[in-house]
Amino acid sequence: MKPYQLTTVGDQAISIEFPNEINPEINLRLQALAKIITADKVVGVQAVIPAYHTLLVTFDAMRTTPRKLKQQLDSIIADQLAAPLPPKRTLIIPVCYEDPYGPDLSDVADYAGISTDEVIKRHTGKSYLIYFLGFLPGFAYMASVDDQIAMPRLSKPRVKIPAGSVGIAGIQTGFYPVTSPGGWRLIGKTPLTLYQPDNPEPFYHAGDEIKFEAIDKETFDVIKQADELGHYHVKVVTENA
């Protein structure tokens, strides 16, 4: 039996649905499929939009039919499932966890029953997969943080969270690309500009991994200045999955 289903959504989209769970392996398959479907320029396909366990493929109904597209997708997916996962790309994002950048850091430490240093160590100790981007442009849904520091959201969201803030919401972690309201527990801030309206395409994409690197306040200021001048280059590590 196929490990996925193809479902027509409306009259101009097909959803590739894998089992209903947050699973990095499933998601990486979806990301690889998204790349292949885009690169293959399948006739009539307009866009691919990944989420946790689904990949929506939208098409122009004047150029293809759901039946034809489903056949093409079946064959692309069969090939992809038989292949190894493509190499992993990990981006190293500097984060300052010092005051005043991490207003909730001590709460997370209390919640976990460990020191703030230990929270930082756990948060920087692993890399996180970007499952998809949504909510806001460049807002990355990343998981999974260490269970012990997986503190639930604030019961009352903040009205204004500064751009660059790094937070935790249950097993999810992420950063706010623009200033916005939100309920995540803020534990630090990156000096990098994550969203530029005049050059809005983010430098990270669904399927990338993010690893946070702790920096002190002085380094924060140095990187911020360099980044604003366009001189800072995010470290990228590529390795086979």
Added chain:
Amino acid sequence: MHNLSVIQPGLQTTIQDLGRVSHQIDGFPVSGSMDQASHRLANLLVGNRGQTACLEFALTGPTLVFRVATFIAITGGQFSPTLNGKPIPENEAIRIHENDELAIGSANAGRYGYLAIKGGIQVPEVMASRSTTLRIGIGGFNGRALQAGDQLPISPQETLQSFGHRRVNQAFLESFRDPQAMLQNPLVIRILKGPQWSLFSKSDQRLLQHQQYQLTSEADRMGYRLAGKPLTTNLKSLLSEATVFGGIQITSNGQPIVLLADRQTTGGYPVIATILTADIGKIVQCQNHQLIQFQLTNLKTAEDELQKQTELLQRLKAEFIEQRYQAPIGINRSAAQRIRGLFEGGFSKG
């Protein structure tokens, strides 16, 4: 080359094409015109490609002064446009002379109107689209709705092939989208079962189809909130999935939201149904308090209806091409026509 001056901006006038389709993967809303069929028709009437950027206006349109000669067409809702104070028709190509003032006026029926200008509006593309996404301030004119004093770049256009033939008649409009539909109450909107249809109880599935919903005042480019007897199925929160244009989400209070052009790219509410692409323009054009009745149909009907709409546009385009060398205005007579225009003033047709 700032050649179109905004005198009054109207309620919410934005530059839109058919959307920033390929960047949803990075979380960018598609945006683009709410009523894409009307957008395509407007462009076709002035000889543009379907995706060319137009002005979209809502309920009250802008007043504009053209600093160059060109051709325009207005489609969508029924507004009361005037050129230099004289009424002009919608759904046909109109010649514009230097310094002509176009006032779109207010909607008598419908909600969104489209102004196509030959050659399009030449604001820069942002990620392969000129569409404005107001919520994040990108695209279009500085990422925002037009304001008085704005100057938009358009190019001078002296000729338009088959100019005198570029109009559609009532029969075309009725088959393209019955204008009487805007007066229907309740308005019938056809739907397909959505990805989470089967998670709803039988009685909720029936309720969705058999009750009349009312469009609330919470209606914007992101979505239209409808009000009716709430559905009762209480679903646990779902993992977020990608959204589609015309998806009908049921929120936690049991009421539907129809997802439209500026929708978020992903959402966690269950999608009980989706509106036929061919019917999206119809619901988009509803004014507040309009009654809506959903009618469940099948994929075959959805495909046929979309194809019918597309074929009507293709046939119209072919007719315009055929009429290229026919009276009253052939391509070689544009100079003669311009001279006549000088005598007749702004509102001259062949």
